Amino acid sequence: MREVVYGSIPIATRYGHWVVLADGRQCGFQGTLLNSASRVSENESLRAIPGVTTAVTIEQLGRIFTARVTNLLLARAVSRLNAGQPISFGPLEVGPTGITADDESVAWDEVKDVRTRHGVVYVKKVGWWGTWRKVFVFEIPNYFVFDTLVRAVLDQRPAAGRG
Template structure:
């Protein structure tokens, strides 16, 4: 699942928020949930929670077996998170955060954006975030 939630402004005045969710099935089929569906702010988080609940245990089990789990350009192993050739070990990681729609990692008191990766470009971001927080806290 990918999500893109954007606040729109015109000369500093809010013009509303748009929500676009892209779901990918196990068979690779893609379903785009358009803005035309009423109340995406309500059903979007429900879908995110369900995807995370279903996929987090699978991802965690894979990491515990020594496998690497990929989330687009970011990969997670039992030892580190790697993005664009740069690895950060879990014991170095202080916090995983999102600022203005961009993933940032706090390492030794410094925020390191993994090549300014937008949350909307990270498949199953909420699975990634929950997995990363679990591994960081366990280090």
């Protein structure tokens, strides 16, 4: 998602959605909506009606992809994590004991916060003044699965582990 600017005034949003199929093929969908149309699109609820084809905007297509893929892959990720297996999300790996990046790990009880701002994921570590790791969202395959999984693990920690 990227703003289209005329002078210094944002006038539209450019969307791009990429799907990687199980056999490795990739399919891309791109489009641009004026900001007024984007706001209308974002506020419309989406309901599937069996047997009926409904036109959707590029923004709505992204929401559909996100919801469906996240639901499917999150269940698999939780099962793997519960089985003691780590899950790779590009430069970050989420495991039963913590988060790993570049052969360095931070244990769950040392993770102060994982926050996303302006397209960047920040992993903060207890006792560190700055950020332990900073990764662009576009570098994280299945970012919404990553985010939902990490939030669930962090929410389950005892209050003492949230230092």
